[in-house]
Amino acid sequence: MTRKQRRLTLIGVAGTVLLAAVGLVLFALSGKITLFVTPADIAAKNIGPGQQIRLGGLVKVGSVVKSDGAAVRFEIEDTVKTIKVTYAGVLPDLFREGQGVVTEGKLTADGGFVADTVLAKHDETYMPKEVADSLKAQGHWNPADANKPKPQ
Amino acid sequence: MALIDLANPTRFIALVERVLPVLVALSIGFIALGLYQAFFVAPEDYQQGDTVRIMFIHVPAAWLSLFCWSMMSVSALGTLVWRHPLSDVAAKAAVPIGAAFTFVCLVTGSLWGKPMWGTWWMWDARLTSVLVLFIMYLGLAALWSTIEDPIRAGKAAAILTLVGFVNIPIIKFSVDWWNTLHQPASVFRAGGPTIHSSILWPLLIMAIGFTFLFTTLHLLAMRNEILRRRLRTLRMMEAARSDSSVATTTTAAPSTAKLGAAIEAGAE
Numbered sequence: 001m002t003r004k005q006r007r008l009t010l011i012g013v014a015g016t017v018l019l020a021a022v023g024l025v026l027f028a029l030s031g032k033i034t035l036f037v038t039p040a041d042i043a044a045k046n047i048g049p050g051q052q053i054r055l056g057g058l059v060k061v062g063s064v065v066k067s068d069g070a071a072v073r074f075e076i077e078d079t080v081k082t083i084k085v086t087y088a089g090v091l092p093d094l095f096r097e098g099q100g101v102v103t104e105g106k107l108t109a110d111g112g113f114v115a116d117t118v119l120a121k122h123d124e125t126y127m128p129k130e131v132a133d134s135l136k137a138q139g140h141w142n143p144a145d146a147n148k149p150k151p152q
Numbered sequence: 153m154a155l156i157d158l159a160n161p162t163r164f165i166a167l168v169e170r171v172l173p174v175l176v177a178l179s180i181g182f183i184a185l186g187l188y189q190a191f192f193v194a195p196e197d198y199q200q201g202d203t204v205r206i207m208f209i210h211v212p213a214a215w216l217s218l219f220c221w222s223m224m225s226v227s228a229l230g231t232l233v234w235r236h237p238l239s240d241v242a243a244k245a246a247v248p249i250g251a252a253f254t255f256v257c258l259v260t261g262s263l264w265g266k267p268m269w270g271t272w273w274m275w276d277a278r279l280t281s282v283l284v285l286f287i288m289y290l291g292l293a294a295l296w297s298t299i300e301d302p303i304r305a306g307k308a309a310a311i312l313t314l315v316g317f318v319n320i321p322i323i324k325f326s327v328d329w330w331n332t333l334h335q336p337a338s339v340f341r342a343g344g345p346t347i348h349s350s351i352l353w354p355l356l357i358m359a360i361g362f363t364f365l366f367t368t369l370h371l372l373a374m375r376n377e378i379l380r381r382r383l384r385t386l387r388m389m390e391a392a393r394s395d396s397s398v399a400t401t402t403t404a405a406p407s408t409a410k411l412g413a414a415i416e417a418g419a420e
Contacts, residue, residue, distance in 0.1 A: 004233055004234060007232060007233045008229075008233045011229070011232060011233065011314065015314065018315060018318060019318060022318050022322075026322070026329075030329070030330060033277050033330050034277075034330040034331045035274065035275075035276040035277070035330065035331050035332050035333055036331050037331075038331075056331060091270075092268070092269060092270030093267065093268070094199060094200075094268055094269075094270075102274075102333055117270075117271075118270070119269045119270045119271055119274070119333060120268065120269055120270055121269070121333060121335065122199060122200065122268060122269075122335055123335055123336075123346075124335040124336045124337060124338040124341075124346050125338070125346040125347070126197050126200075126204060126207070126338065126346070126347040126348060126351045126352075127197065127198055127347070127348035127350075127351070128195035128196065128197070128198065128348060128350055128351075129195070129196060129197075129198040130195075131198070131348055132198035132199075133198075
């Protein structure tokens with residue numbers, strides 16, 4: 001084995017060990033790294049009322065109710081569960097039914113959620129409005145695909 | 153010209169001088185065409201409207217920030233394994249350029265995040281890992297300037313660069329591994345790009361322009377680094393010469409041929 005090969009081997013071994021270590025750390029911390037929990041996670045992770053959390057998912061179609069005051073009611077859903085959310089504040093421009101959102105706030109005792117902030121997610125598709133309209137007209141529209149939160 | 157010939161700094165500088173005008177012209181041409189397309193040709197996005205145009209700066213800057221660290225990692229292997237004389241010059245010259253592209257990526261991302269997401273910043277996995285990349289660029293710059301001897305500095309920086317390379321796949325896959333506010337990849341993904349061609353083409357043209365810009369800046373910075381090292385060697389030789397002339401009271405100047413050879417050796 002030449003010196004070059006020896007150096008290369010050493011770097012390879014050190015790199016593998018480093019990768020394994022970082023991989024384990026990230027795997028162990030994935031619950032902390034993940035930005036938000038979905039409605040299904042709340043039951044699975046035993047998150048109780050009063051705890052400050054971020055809740056993410058899709059705004060359920062037909063669930064948004066804007067009342068006279070500043071408060072807005074809507075429901076956040078994932079593929080399994082739905083949670084009722086109330087929020088008093090300014091909604092981002094992209095907020096609408098079917099859109100991905102990330103909210104921060106607390107669960108209430110009756111299983112609802114009071115949000116302090118609401119942020120909008122958008123998916124990774126970009127297209128002109130005309131293309132989007134014609135896709136909708138042809139029935140090939142599936143906007144919620146990309147917004148689906150990952151199961152944790 | 154074989155690749156091995158580029159190990160000679162003098163030939164490398166000669167090559168840089170030759171290709172530089174072409175690279176400058178290509179950078180300006182592609183970026184000008186890309187910006188024109190981005191502002192006047194590309195349509196508004198169906199959900200983001202005009203805001204989508206930030207992408208034409210943000211995404212190429214992000215790609216280049218990752219590409220730059222990857223290139224520095226290859227250079228680091230060149231330094232540590234093959235002891236290639238130009239690899240640590242390439243690595244050092246790339247640091248501030250990579251930091252600048254990462255900074256542009258972070259700033260434009262923040263400007264994009266406020267109108268679309270509703271926040272300038274969020275500690276999600278993608279944003280945080282890119283911030284870590286930026287801080288690592290700064291750390292690398294600090295390391296280079298802390299150790300005076302270029303050979304030792306080069307080795308230390310090479311090790312830090314290879315360690316930091318772990319972050320590159322984390323940045324790329326952060327949006328797939330964890331729930332993030334940032335959306336998943338649009339271009340380099342399984343199943344092909346999810347960007348309509350009318351928006352994708354300006355983006356790719358900008359990306360090519362940014363790549364030429366990066367190459368131009370990098371070659372210039374490498375040339376400057378080689379010249380800086382020659383200057384350093386000259387100064388050290390001058391100091392040594394005046395020391396010895398004081399000691400022996402001889403005033404004979406070294407022959408120019410000898411000086412030239414020594415500069416060459418110093419640069420390598």
